[in-house]
Amino acid sequence: MAQTLQDSPNALINKTVLSRYMSLPVSDDIVQATYIWIDGTGQGIRCKDRTLTFRPKSPEELPIWNYDGSSTYQAEGSNSDTYLHPVAIYKDPFRRGSNILVMCDTYKFDGTPTESNKRKSCYEAxxxxxxxxxxxxxxxxxxxxxxxxxxxxxxxxxxxxxxxxxxxxxxxxxxxxxxxxxxxxxxxxxxxxxxxxxxxxxxxxxxxxxxxxxxxxxxxxxxxxxxxxxxxxxxxxxxxxxxxxxxxxxxxxxxxxxxxxxxxxxxxxxxxxxxxxxxxxxxxxxxxxxxxxxxxxxxxxxxxxxxxxxxxxxxxxxxxxxxxxxxxxxxxxxxxxxxxxxxxxxxxxxxxxxxxxxxxxxxxxxxxx
Structure with a gap:
C-alpha cells in the first residue's frame, strides 16, 4: 500500500481538510444532486452535479439536463448537446443528508437514445x-x-x-x-x-x-x-x-x-x-x-x-x-x-x-x- 500512497495524487491529499467545508450548514430546501450516466464506450461512468431547491420523491420530478456529448464519445462537436433523463434516485453516501445520486439515460438531440443507452430496450422488455x-x-x-x-x-x-x-x-x-x-x-x-x-x-x-x-x-x-x-x-x-x-x-x-x-x-x-x-x-x-x-x-x-x-x-x-x-x-x-x-x-x-x-x-x- 505504501507504493500506492506515494504515487497517487488523490491519496496524498489531506482528507481531513474537506470536513471543514462539508460541515458548513446549508438551507433545508437545498439538495445537491449528482447525475450519473454511461459514456460512449459503454463502460465508462461520468457524473456532474447540480443544485435543486426541492426534495424530489421520484425521478419524474427531476429536471432533464444536458452535457457535452462530444467529450464522452457520444456526439459531434458541431452538434454536441446530449440529454440526461433521470431514471433512479439513490441516497448520496458522500454528502449524506438529503443529497442524492441520480442514474440517468442518455438521449441525442433528436430524442433518440444514444448508442450506449441500452436501458431503453431493457425497460421495454x-x-x-x-x-x-x-x-x-x-x-x-x-x-x-x-x-x-x-x-x-x-x-x-x-x-x-x-x-x-x-x-x-x-x-x-x-x-x-x-x-x-x-x-x-x-x-x-x-x-x-x-x-x-x-x-x-x-x-x-x-x-x-x-x-x-x-x-x-x-x-x-x-x-x-x-x-x-x-x-x-x-x-x-x-x-x-x-x-x-x-x-x-x-x-x-x-x-x-x-x-x-x-x-x-x-x-x-x-x-x-x-x-x-x-x-x-x-x-x-x-x-x-x-x-x-x-x-x-x-x-x-x-x-x-x-x-x-x-x-x-x-x-x-x-x-x-x-x-x-x-x-x-x-x-x-x-x-x-x-x-x-x-x-x-x-x-x-x-x-x-x-x-x-x-x-x-x-x-x-x-x-x-
Whole structure:
C-alpha cells in the first residue's frame, strides 16, 4: 500500500481538510444532486452535479439536463448537446443528508437514445414480461490496480504465489485493500443499493460483490450505481479499479459478472422443469448472448471464456449441475429442491447489465430468437 500512497495524487491529499467545508450548514430546501450516466464506450461512468431547491420523491420530478456529448464519445462537436433523463434516485453516501445520486439515460438531440443507452430496450422488455416476475442477481468481480497499472499488492518485478490461498482469504499476505471493500459495501447499503454480500476472489487483488435479488431492470440500475460508488471511493484510496475480464494473462482467473435468473414458475414447486426449458432456449441463441455479454460483442470475453479457470469455452454452450466450467450452472441446492434459479456464467465483468437483463428476458420470457 505504501507504493500506492506515494504515487497517487488523490491519496496524498489531506482528507481531513474537506470536513471543514462539508460541515458548513446549508438551507433545508437545498439538495445537491449528482447525475450519473454511461459514456460512449459503454463502460465508462461520468457524473456532474447540480443544485435543486426541492426534495424530489421520484425521478419524474427531476429536471432533464444536458452535457457535452462530444467529450464522452457520444456526439459531434458541431452538434454536441446530449440529454440526461433521470431514471433512479439513490441516497448520496458522500454528502449524506438529503443529497442524492441520480442514474440517468442518455438521449441525442433528436430524442433518440444514444448508442450506449441500452436501458431503453431493457425497460421495454421488462415491461412486456412483468407478469413473469423475473428476478436477477449479478455477481460483480473486479480487480484492484496500483496507479501504475500493476495489480495491487503484487511484487513489482514478479508474481505472487499461485492461486489457492486468496479466495475468501484472511491475512496480510492473502488480501489487499479490504478497507476499500468495506467502505464500498457500507456506501452501497446507505445508498439503497440491494447489495447482498462481498468476498475476496481467486486471484490476489481481485474481489467480488453481489447485487440482488432484484426485480427485473432494477438490478442493472443498482449495479451501475454500485460501480460508480466503487470507482469514486477508490479515488480516495488512490487505487484503480478495473472491470477488465482478463486483466492478467496466463494462469490466473479472469473476472465475470455471473448472472442469476429466475421467474415466478421457476421458484415454485416443480420449477426445475421451467429452469431446464429456459436452458434449452438459451442453448439455441448462444452466439446472440455472447455478443450481448460484453461491450465489444464477445471480443473481451474470448480472453476469459477459454474453458479453463472455472469458465466454459466461448465457442460452445454447456449446462450442468454445480459445474463451474459450464455456460449455465444449476446450483446443487436448486437441483435437490427441484426449484429456484439458474446461473449464467458467461457475462463478462465489464458487461452492460442492461444488455444482459434485456437479452435474457427476450430469450426466456418473450421467446425471441
Amino acid at each position: 421488462a415491461k412486456n414480461c412483468s407478469e413473469d416476475e423475473p428476478w436477477f442477481g449479478i455477481e460483480q468481480e473486479y480487480t484492484l490496480l496500483d496507479v501504475d497499472g500493476h495489480p495491487l499488492g503484487w511484487p513489482k518485478n514478479g508474481f505472487p504465489g499461485e492461486q489457492g490461498p486468496y479466495y475468501c482469504g484472511v491475512g496480510a499476505t492473502k488480501v489487499y485493500a479490504r478497507d476499500l471493500v468495506e467502505a464500498h459495501y457500507r456506501a452501497c447499503l446507505y445508498a439503497g443499493i440491494k447489495i447482498a454480500g462481498t468476498n475476496a476472489e481467486v486471484m490476489p487483488a481481485q474481489w467480488e460483490y453481489q447485487v440482488g435479488p432484484c426485480l427485473s431492470i432494477s438490478v442493472a440500475d443498482d449495479l451501475w450505481v454500485s460501480r460508480y460508488l466503487l470507482h469514486r471511493i477508490a479515488e480516495d484510496f488512490g487505487i484503480v479499479v478495473t472491470l477488465d475480464p482478463k486483466p492478467i494473462s496466463g494462469d490466473w482467473n479472469g473476472a465475470g459478472a455471473h448472472t442469476n435468473f429466475s421467474t415466478k414458475v421457476m421458484r415454485e414447486d416443480g420449477g426445475i422443469r421451467h429452469i431446464e426449458s429456459a436452458i434449452e432456449k438459451l442453448r439455441k441463441v448462444h452466439e446472440k448472448h455472447i455478443k450481448a455479454y460484453d461491450p465489444h460483442e464477445g471480443k473481451d470475453n474470448e480472453r476469459r471464456l477459454t474453458g479453463k479457470h472455472e469458465t466454459s469455452t466461448i465457442h460452445t454452450f454447456s449446462a450442468g449441475v454445480a459445474h463451474r466450467g459450464a455456460s449455465i450452472r444449476i446450483p446443487r441446492g436448486v437441483y435437490d429442491d427441484g426449484k429456484g434459479y439458474l446461473e449464467d456464467r458467461r457475462p463478462s465483468s465489464n458487461c452492460d447489465p442492461y444488455s444482459v437483463v434485456d437479452v435474457i428476458l427476450r430469450t426466456v420470457c418473450l421467446n425471441e430468437v
